[in-house]
Amino acid sequence: MIRAVIDTAALRHNLTRVREVAPDSRVLAVLKANAYGHGMVAVASALAGADGFAVARLDEAIRLRAAGYTQRIVLLEGVQGAEQLREAAENCLELVVHEPGQIALLEAWRGAHLFQIWLKIDSGMGRLGFRPGELPAALGRLSDCKAITRPIALMTHLAEAELKDSERTRAQLECFERLTAGLSGERSIANSAAMIGWPATRTEWVRPGLMLYGISPFAGATGVGLGLRPAxxxxxxxxxxxxxxxxxxxxxxxxxxxxxxxxxxxxxxxxxxxxxxxxxxxxxxxxxxxxxxxxxxxxxxxxxxxxxxxxxxxxxxxxxxxxxxxxxxxxxxxxxxxxxxxxxxxxxxxxxxxx
Ligand SMILES: Cc1ncc(COP(=O)(O)O)c(C=O)c1O
CATH class of the missing domain: 2.40.37.10 (Lyase, Ornithine Decarboxylase; Chain A, domain 1)
Incomplete structure (x- = not known):
């Protein structure tokens, strides 16, 4: 009796809106948590025009590969343990690296596969990532690491991008800019709110989730008001x-x-x-x-x-x-x-x- 009707035309429309907002960025469509409850495999099909997918967990990525998706897939939490690293290699997954133990896993890797990694910097979110003082050591180890391709991608996540004016967001952006100046990798900062509200975050890669599903990341606003359609x-x-x-x-x-x-x-x-x-x-x-x-x-x-x-x-x-x-x-x-x-x-x- 109860059903969730998923409108694939709306998903495609919302991806088009993402591209209008950030025309110079590539799009990692965030499909974690069963595509925010919308059904991951069907959503991946509707959003196959994205430049890649991002998921939180290894089993989500493996499900996408098993369903035949060959796009780039980024594991937003990276891998936990050598067995997961092996499965990530087998499935050609890209890894967020956010703590020293994950670098150690890569240093110990003896397989033929080379990993594309996304080095996560904690610019002030206070959750995952290398803090400014830890970054030089991490970069030093990675520069000697034979398991990865170069240049490594660089990413961070904002704690309150949904606020249109925020001293903390400005500080996070300044911190990320300072820490990555002189590094050659592609950068990714923006979730949906950042993409819309903070133009400086429209770097080489954006990572929208909510917006693709037609929902507003801003309190007091609706997706429809932002030109989106509910999926x-x-x-x-x-x-x-x-x-x-x-x-x-x-x-x-x-x-x-x-x-x-x-x-x-x-x-x-x-x-x-x-x-x-x-x-x-x-x-x-x-x-x-x-x-x-x-x-x-x-x-x-x-x-x-x-x-x-x-x-x-x-x-x-x-x-x-x-x-x-x-x-x-x-x-x-x-x-x-x-x-x-x-x-x-x-x-x-x-x-x-x-x-
Ligand atoms: C690291 C990261 N990037 C991007 C997103 C997508 O965020 P949003 O759904 O607000 O666009 C999330 C979702 O929580 C995330 O954890």
Whole structure:
């Protein structure tokens, strides 16, 4: 009943928008976390025009190779251990190198394969990467390393690129610029927000994720407002309609009480499908393409909406939880989270339909 409809034309359109925003950059399309819940293999097919793919984990990359994709694939967390390094070689994967143990693995490599690596610099994100003081030693070791091709690519990640004005972002960019001056490798800085909001980050490679899925990285904005099209529409149906009188309570904990004669539609979508339980009452869904507010607590398989203003609503009517006509950004705000989390949560139970 519930399904996530993935619009491949929207994905292609969004890639075109990426190229319009950063015409001089090559594009690593970020497909991690099952392409942000959209279905990695199908998304890879729609985005085959990108210059490469980026994933977080080895098994994601191997799945792409097994599905026949021959594009460049970058492992954003690199490899953990010699066995993973061997599999990365077998699958011709490119490696982010972010800590000394990963250099040691490359130094110990005796195979014929030469790895393209992306040296990750921590310019202030405080998560992965070599800090400024650690960089000379890392570069020194890599210059003697026989397992890699040259020049090595250089990358960093921004902590708050979604803020249009940020002293920290300026400091990160200045730090990366200073540390990489004089090095010959290609550079990659930008996620979606950086690409749009910080032109200086449109270097040789950009790494958009969210934008490709048609979603805005900026609070208070929607993908549609940025010229993007939503790639995922989460749809279900009404499975019951009930008439309530004032004072009747709805759902677990009786968290919503009718103040007047009310019609409630029960929709087959719940937190077991990835629709967040803490979504606030009043957050809209579309029933027959018209907005109706959530009334009562979201449960595992169902949620309840007030359709008093939509008297025609009947069992079987189509419901859109987010996507076409209802930005996922709006629903994320109602759930007190970011749209990344909503799309990534779309559960195992949701059938993905690619069109
Ligand atoms: C290293 C790196 N680059 C790029 C991205 C893509 O970011 P976004 O989805 O905000 O465009 C991510 C995603 O979290 C990331 O971890």
């Amino acid at each position: 995922m529409t989460l749809e279900s149906r009404v499975i019951a309609v009930r008439e309530l009188v004032a004072g009747d309570r709805v759902g677990y904990g009786g968290a919503w009480t009718a103040r007047r004669a009310t019609r409630i539609a029960v929709v087959a979508a719940g937190y077991g499908d990835g629709y967040m339980r803490n979504t606030a009452n009043g957050t809209p869904v579309l029933v027959n393409a018209r907005p109706a507010p959530i009334a009562g607590r979201v449960s595992m398989d169902m949620l309840t909406v007030d359709v008093t203003e939509l008297p025609q609503v009947a069992i079987g009517d189509p419901v859109i939880l987010w996507g076409n006509g209802l930005p996922v950004e709006t629903v994320a705000a109602g759930a007190g989270t970011i749209p990344y989390e909503l799309v990534c949560r779309v559960g195992q139970r949701v059938h993905i339909e690619v069109c």
